[in-house]
Amino acid sequence: MIKTLFVSSEAHPLIKTGGLGDVAGSLPRALARANCDVRLVLPAYPDVLEKSRITGMKAISEFTVLGEPVTLWQTRLPGTRVLVWLVDHPYFSARPGNPYCASPNQDWPDNHLRFMLFCRAACELAMDRAGLNWRADIVHANDWQTGPLPLLLNEEKNRPGTVFTIHNLTYRGLFTWDAFDQLKLGNDYWHFEKLEFFDYAAFIKGGLVYADYLTTVSPSYALEMQQPEHGWGLDGLLRSRSDRLVGILNGINTDEWNPGTDQSLAQRYNRNTLKRKAVNKAALQEALGLKVEPHVPLLGFIGRLVEQKGIDLLLQVLPGLLKSGRIQFALLGSGMSHYEASLTELARSYPGRLSVTLGYSEELSHQIEAGADLFLMPSMFEPCGLNQLYSLRYGTPPVVHNVGGLKDTIIDADANEEEGNGFVFPDATAASFLSALERALAAYTDGDRWRKIQLAGMKADYSWDASAEAYRDQVYRPLLEA
Incomplete structure (x- = not known):
């Protein structure tokens, strides 16, 4: 089995703000059906902890990240056997409301610190340095919040293979020099071939530059993002990595979205x-x-x-x-x-x-x-x-x-x-x-x-099983066999 650490900032039904939550709540369970040993890693937001207490959770590890204490909770993705690891730090568990925003038009001012800590914690898990006796073969990161994770793993010896999925290139995780300076990465990363992006640090570039494979959520978008009109200033970088860029169409949860069994409907049908x-x-x-x-x-x-x-x-x-x-x-x-x-x-x-x-x-x-x-x-x-x-x-x-x-x-x-x-x-x-x-x-x-x-x-089949098999056969296995 391919040991897969799937890292996301949200996953339905534990936490969802958009399409990333739908994907991260469905793809891991489909990967498990495709013979992958999956661990889903999420921040321990208050809503996630509350839902997990209802279904059951336990503390399985305590470790430090740059001197910051972190507790790791284990639960399951509701309705599945997929294990979920929750990274508990006050950045997340003491921060109610939207995971990313203090208000509809204002991001949390310390998002750079919050999600860098999350990535560093995920790096410890991937390298089996949290006392869990489980080491990843593949680390699958998603969107800008986990962009630094492939960068961090690139510094490790005998590291797992890394995959970075772009769900929407519009959101790049841009931070000022002052914010970048607080990350303790080293000034060498402030370079246009690394994280620097028009006088900002772009978290997404950590994934785009350093991941072994890049994927996105449809074949056409994989082509469109390499063009200036849809590339948001990153099209040149994406063209340079086109040999490692794969477009795999998302699926849907056909159990949850089924008019024949949908409990929300006045009348079920098929x-x-x-x-x-x-x-x-x-x-x-x-x-x-x-x-x-x-x-x-x-x-x-x-x-x-x-x-x-x-x-x-x-x-x-x-x-x-x-x-x-x-x-x-x-x-x-x-x-x-x-x-x-x-x-x-x-x-x-x-x-x-x-x-x-x-x-x-x-x-x-x-x-x-x-x-x-x-x-x-x-x-x-x-x-x-x-x-x-x-x-x-x-x-x-x-x-x-x-x-x-x-x-x-x-x-x-x-x-x-x-x-x-x-x-x-x-x-x-x-x-x-x-x-x-x-x-x-x-x-x-x-x-x-x-x-x-x-x-x-x-009559069409848009289940996640075909997508999961594509990730396994077109990305994970070629990476492990390289």
Whole structure:
């Protein structure tokens, strides 16, 4: 078995702020099924400790990191046999609230110290210096919070192989010289070929420069991030390491996202009972204060209200569609205050047509996926995307921009009548988006064709097992055999 230390700053259902949490909560269990001996390492945030006390945990080690005492707790990922190791230090356990932010627009000022300590602790675990008699073959780090870990392991003799996954290149973990100076790494790392990045230290470069293999969450995003328009200043570095960069499409938790067993739904259904989906539409309309109109297409959106997610495009096309009375729209999300204000004001203008729920609700997200007729993802860029995969699973054809993982998973129904599972628009413009929406609304009026599109999405397999096998066979084994 491949001993794999999977290191992440979040993992659902213990802690989640975004897609990284979904991946880190699902991929380790799939790796275990693929004959890997997995340990998932997380910071011991208060919410994580509270949930772990309920399911059971025990202290298994105490050690120091640069003189700082650390306690290691062991628990299991809920509903699985995957062991979880929680790094307990006041940086995490005495810091309630968001793992990264003091407020929506303000990061914790000591994030550089917090996540460097986390990486140093993970390094001790990987090298079997915490008295656990378990030494990793592979250390799999994720996103900027764990970027320094491959760098630290690179300094070790007889170290494990290192893999670094980029979930979203936008978030690079940028810190000033003064912050870098507090990390006790040595000034040699303040260099453009190492951590320095336009007069900042970029934690993500620790992974990009020093990991043995780089991976990202879809084949198309692996190519896009090597281009200036999507590279965020790191495209040259990524091109230089293209021989060690692999795009592996994310999967989804098909147990949690299963319309046939989903306890959040008013009516469960599957491919053979697809007509029952209409019950969920009526229940969602009633719950959100929308008019209960079975034949009016209900469009859904779940996500962060930020520029990346194409909110500007939504705001350009929604007023005309709502004014015509041809659609209803249900939105769940939070983010930039000006987007929240614009959408809230639009909802006031179209009562019974537009519902805006600010924040996040796991239950409501399932209900929107099941109750909506179409799901909108007009992202400017999308490394992988998970909601389009949930939508396919729930028979809710997506309308997506032709980028990243959206490009890799959605087949335009007008371009491919046999395998089409959604609608794709090529350009990041309101006109291009609206054209795809009009095509989708036209297809909705043809019951037989619409059902064919729904079934094309529902029959596909987007489970994590294929992704885990790709990591094992395309990354872990080649690294160990090198």
